[in-house]
Amino acid sequence: MPGLKIYAKDIEKFEGNKIEFFGWLHTKRILGNISFFVLRDKTGYIQATIKKEIFGDNYEKIINIREESVIRVYGKVQKKPKGGYEILAEEIEVLNQAEPLPIEIWNPEIKTKFINRIQYRFLDLRRPEIINIFKIRSSVVNYFREFLINNDFIELHTPKIVEMGAESGADVFEIKYYNKIAYLAQSPQLYKQMLMASGIDKYFEISPYWRAEKSHTTRHLSEFWSLDIEVAWIKDHYDIINIAEELIKYTIKKVKKENKEELEILNIDIKVPKDMPKITLLEAYKILESYGKKLDMYSDLDTEAEKILGEYFLKEYDEPIVFVINYPWKERPFYHMRLEEDLNWTKSFDALYNGIEILTGAQREHRYEILVKQIKEKGISIEPLKYYLEAFRYGMPPHGGFGLGIDRFVKQLLNIKDIREVVLWFRDPEHTTP
């Protein structure tokens, strides 16, 4: 497929030729009978020189074209005396004129409020420090997929409209689905496990999911994108931890290598993990205690605890990512497998990236009777889970998997404070638009 327009970066190839160049009028310099337009496209900038002797009566009109308008310039590509190339304009046409901008995008001194930036996200994205976040996001998703496909995973699409949430039915969005009520999926959990009974033993999916959490934090979204994998024939949850570690290493390494230019523009030096520390939650309790943070036995890590652990491993081991393993049964969903030696703990784990949880996984309970027992123990109704439970009655191999929050991963990778910065148009309790 040939390029659809000539890009600024390729202009030298056309030296001596007359071409059509399309772009935004980035800046202009008006000097009597000769003026200079700097045109912008996604690859860079190119100067168009505009002479009154060529445009005659139209000259005044042309030099008054407003910045940020979309224009077409026709003219000859020539070397500039001081190096580089320019177009000597013969025709200039406005394809879409810009009114005065509602937000400032080029003056770095003027900070626009976040909510105004999102209102005019299409303008916000014209700034290199914004668009490059999304270029890296695109790469991250692509490298995740590349790693999985290279390792024989199959990409499958599971339902997003469901009869119940993944776990308890809390925090789900309700849909008016024809004549009944249905819900938006919080995760592919039940479906991805059912697939493990089918012979597919390495599944992945990249998809949006939804959680109706009323919380307003810098790390929650009502609509988020997740990478999910599920793998059969595992020995235990350490097999899944291993895959997660390799996947993340592959992706971060590749971003560092292939997205050099974007990282430079964002002025970010990303740290490539070497050997991600792995500790049990019991060990985490001890580290936290030495930092004056005492957690009760069998309690989950809270936001502060995750932050302390993140700082500890960055300082002591120079590692940004750490796996915390074996969370307590009372804090984990019914489908997590418990440790044989102590039923208070599960074969589960989280990965913390610079002190924020980005990934949760576990070996799942694949034995029908035990799974039913665990559902009852959690006080969950068996009835809506019946179709799922059937998958455990006709040959279900041992399996496990994880869900990785793509938005959170990108936020932590690029050290961005607010998760809403890494989403084009975020959804929270107040925002369904733009």
Next chain:
Amino acid sequence: MPGLKIYAKDIEKFEGNKIEFFGWLHTKRILGNISFFVLRDKTGYIQATIKKEIFGDNYEKIINIREESVIRVYGKVQKKPKGGYEILAEEIEVLNQAEPLPIEIWNPEIKTKFINRIQYRFLDLRRPEIINIFKIRSSVVNYFREFLINNDFIELHTPKIVEMGAESGADVFEIKYYNKIAYLAQSPQLYKQMLMASGIDKYFEISPYWRAEKSHTTRHLSEFWSLDIEVAWIKDHYDIINIAEELIKYTIKKVKKENKEELEILNIDIKVPKDMPKITLLEAYKILESYGKKLDMYSDLDTEAEKILGEYFLKEYDEPIVFVINYPWKERPFYHMRLEEDLNWTKSFDALYNGIEILTGAQREHRYEILVKQIKEKGISIEPLKYYLEAFRYGMPPHGGFGLGIDRFVKQLLNIKDIREVVLWFRDPEHTTP
């Protein structure tokens, strides 16, 4: 990442070694003091030989393990007298026992009702003729993406919870979104166009979407997956048609080459398009008329018309895919650009694949005033489109794009009658489960 289990296809590498082999008990042959289990995994079959002299009192229990149970066999890999390899079992453990199956999956004589197959989709998928549909689906999605990434497209995620559908607000699912009402996106249309004002000039996205159509046909789903692209700086809609053609050719060629094994199992010989015919809707009317199908001027193609055209081009040109171009304004949404020379027609197109529409695209109207006029002409309220219209006021380049139905594409590629066959768990007015 090392494999998590030893696969049947790799067994010869372990000749002379003792290994653990995991799989489903596919079939068994009981012959007095020696029995043979055929074990299955996703790569094939391997025989385990079970001798009474080794298992002693456990022998009877072991040979009674039910087919489709998940078992672990430990033993030595040895050559079989007649070629191939087998495992001489020393230990056999049931990891998950199978109850008698609720549907028949291995006897080709017994046809299970579709709805029962979906109820037990995890069993249905154990059949090679089913799972291979999904292996090809996974490839299709991957090759689409590969083509686009190789051609400098960036993958972006636009909102799925929205304030209005893509077009008129009809056929949308309503969500209880905190204290207000929102809707499930029918397409990324408004967002992908807004992105064109940002400098991103080649966007793509692969995501689920939803349409609340009550129709029960073999080609409609309430939840479907779509590939969407949008490209700026186009001359006209033929630039987009060109991209669509190259993308589809690339994908079909690559499936034919890389998915040979899957296609063989499905017994399908796919036709690689050479030069997809491109006709205007006016020309289509004429062809249809010669087949006795008279359509009114400015009317859309109906299902029968699409079918006739599909058959015509397959017969006359040996081409499975045809582009029909310039649909009438009255049948197209407000954002399609009209032909300058006759406002009754739009710069739009559909692609028909074996007589079914799989793709719809157009050049979009990028001129603010004309776009507003077109919205009014369609009788649509401006108010909910305000945030979208803003994107046309500050430098919007000419642009266009298409949406391609992934489910339909796979259905037509594999010549499958019912679209529900190419979806793991479909959603229609009656089904929100499994």
